[in-house]
Amino acid sequence: MGLLVDGQWHDKWYDTKKHGGRFVRSESQFRNTVAQGTEFEAESGRYHLYVSYACPWAHRALIFRKLKGLESHIDVSVVHPLMLENGWEFADAPLNEPLYDADFLYQLYLKADPEYTGRVTVPVLWDKKNQTIVNNESAEIIRIFNSAFNELTGNTLDFFPADKQKQIEEVNEWVYNDINNGVYRSGFATTQQAYEEAYESLFAALDKVESILSQNRYLTGDKLTEADWRLFTTLVRFDAVYFGHFKTNKKRIVDYPNMWNYLLELYQHPGVEETVVMDHIKTHYYASHKTINPTQVVPKGPEIDFHQTHNRGSEGSSQS
Missing domain, CATH: 1.20.1050.10 (Glutathione S-transferase Yfyf (Class Pi); Chain A, domain 2)
Known part of the structure; x- marks a missing residue:
């Protein structure tokens, strides 16, 4: 857990004192989009997605990558579930970083901006052509995935009609x-x-x-x-x-x-079940947040059956 300040990594938990004990989330800083006629055009194989299976914000991007048929067009790398003194980190395959053999996610932020100041978060949409971060705001990445690559994929599902x-x-x-x-x-x-x-x-x-x-x-x-x-x-x-x-x-x-x-x-x-990796989720939260859980003991339970028959369906129909 930490952040970059003027390009230097600092292992630092969130400062809640100045907000009366309240957690205040910082804004994402890379906010470009993918569109024809811009610096970042929709091209197969050009972009790379960095995620954590543990992170709910990154999970959004994984779901949209799956549902919009982008898996053969946008590669993905998954960080290790533990986020400790060096922040999100890579490990041995399959949790390795394939483009630059980076050890830590913050190294990619520095490649995009050597003087970057801020938290180092996932998801990250990376442009291999310009070797920079296109966007690190999940709400915007899912909008990019929703429509920017439609001509490439032929997938016209629209989750933002x-x-x-x-x-x-x-x-x-x-x-x-x-x-x-x-x-x-x-x-x-x-x-x-x-x-x-x-x-x-x-x-x-x-x-x-x-x-x-x-x-x-x-x-x-x-x-x-x-x-x-x-x-x-x-x-x-x-x-x-x-x-x-x-x-x-x-x-x-x-x-x-x-x-x-x-x-x-x-x-x-x-397609959604395969994006849910509960071992990563539980390990990350319980073992990374030492301020909250100093022992880093990860509970074995609860046992949750997400395959139970549900009763939804009487009010309209889902997209497929």
């Missing part, structure tokens, strides 16, 4: 603030007040999701959109990690009938 964009953006905002980032705001809080604020807003938002799913098959109606996949990567980690490790222990996802069945449906969507 024009007629739903306003509604999707509205859902994304509160889901991000109170759920996606809310679990971190709870887990990384260093005062009781900061923790309870995050905890209460998280479970109010989960109640809201449960209510929506009692009426609709998906968050914005009868079609699967990016809003659902953005929520999914938090929900699939919740009972195994966030409930205990981040002290978000009012209720489990399995205790919400509609949300649990919704989670099962998304997990069972073709």
Whole structure:
């Protein structure tokens, strides 16, 4: 865990004191896109995706790479699940870095910007042609994957359709603030007040999701959109990690009938299961966050069966 300051690596946990014990996430800094007629055009084999199986933000990108048929066009590298004094690191194959034989992810950030200051995060969309980072913001990478390569792949699935964009953006905002980032705001809080604020807003938002799913098959109606996949990567980690490790222990996802069945449906969507690597998820959180779990002991449970038959399907139909 750490960050780069003027191109120098520092092993440093998050500074919550200046925010009253609250965790405040920093903004991603590489924000280019892929589009014809720009510096970064859609080309097969030109881009490389760096991810962690543990990270919910990187998981979004993996799902879109799979569902949009980009696996033969965009290669992927997976970091080691442990993130310790050198941040995200590579290891022996298959967790190696194939382009530059880098040991640590921060070395790629320095290759893109030798004076970079900021956190070193995944996902990273790398341009092999210009040898730089195109984008390290997951919300934007999934939008790139959603449409930029359609002519190349012939895959026209659209998880951000024009007629739903306003509604999707509205859902994304509160889901991000109170759920996606809310679990971190709870887990990384260093005062009781900061923790309870995050905890209460998280479970109010989960109640809201449960209510929506009692009426609709998906968050914005009868079609699967990016809003659902953005929520999914938090929900699939919740009972195994966030409930205990981040002290978000009012209720489990399995205790919400509609949300649990919704989670099962998304997990069972073709191609998604292979993007969920629970060993990496549990190892990363419990063994990397020594400030929260000093012993680094990783719990064996819980045993979660994501293959159970779900009851979703009466409200519209999913994309396939």
